[in-house]
Amino acid sequence: MLSLMGLVMTVAVFAVAKRVYKRIPLLFLSPLLVVPTTLVVILSATDVTYGEYLAGAKWISNLLGPATVAFAIPIYKNLPLLRRYALEIGLSAVLGSATALLSSVLPALWLHLSPETATSLAPRSVTTPVAMDISRSLGGVPTMTAVFVIVTALVGVMAGPAVIRWLQIRTPVARGALFGTGAHAAGTARAFEFGDVEGTVASLSMIAAAGATLVLTPVLWPLIGG
């Protein structure tokens, strides 16, 4: 029974937070921010370890597998769009992946963060399963990377609309590419709020960025002294 506690607690807090956010859609009430914070407070107050929590909560994480497979559905439905915007999506993914890697690792080292932290930051801009795999292969800490991926999602969802306004980015394909490359799945969800083309391009960009990061990281890593 105790083993299910993490599962029940997470779903309950998420359900409440989602309802509150629907009523009062303020940025700092975003479930992505509120739910983990609430759970961290509860765990700290009750002296439940992360391992004990995860015994039940891992069943939720396990759904990331089928959820990633589910991205096949919008892709399949929009294959013509993919063909039409292949150049924009591909180029954004390559450029964005290189930018993400360099602008994460180099400033981290300049700010005297530990090599372990800098390595774990390297793949932070792609979707969690890919980011954790890359982190492991570079010698980072995958669970730490998972946290950085979530923070990236949160920052991206907030920064994206501001970047679009600031740079006056009008084409839907560019808006989608920026969200999908910069803030993976959460950014994709935000892009769908702009429109269907934005959302679809974002989901394709997210995947392309994951692919580009997988290919580029082993190439760029030795250049930045990894």
Next chain:
Amino acid sequence: MSAFKKLSKIGVQVGILTAVSWIGTYLAGRFDWPVPGNIVGMLLMVLLLQTRVIRLEWVEAGGNWLLGNMLLFFVPAAVGIIQYKQLMMTSGGRILLVIVLSTVAVMVSTGLVADQLARVREKGGSGNA
């Protein structure tokens, strides 16, 4: 459709998607591919839909449910920050600074380049650039 019927439909469809993700994970491990199993599963799923081995209506409701609740599946990993209390105390501010700077850099570079490309193409007229 009753709530129960709808729920069991979503359950079965999530089951199909889970099976495909397992097959993807198996293939990636079996042949030692550098691509994560879930991504292999996703590409496999596009192929299965394209070849009509799996029909869209068999997985669409379950898929939409998964994508709509995506944020929930990230939560347990995010709670993992609790393991790094010490690190967050000493370096949390600097880590956040790096993530903010880098995320904005990625969005600015990709947004500008994609926007320029799209505009050049639009000016090209027929769009077969």
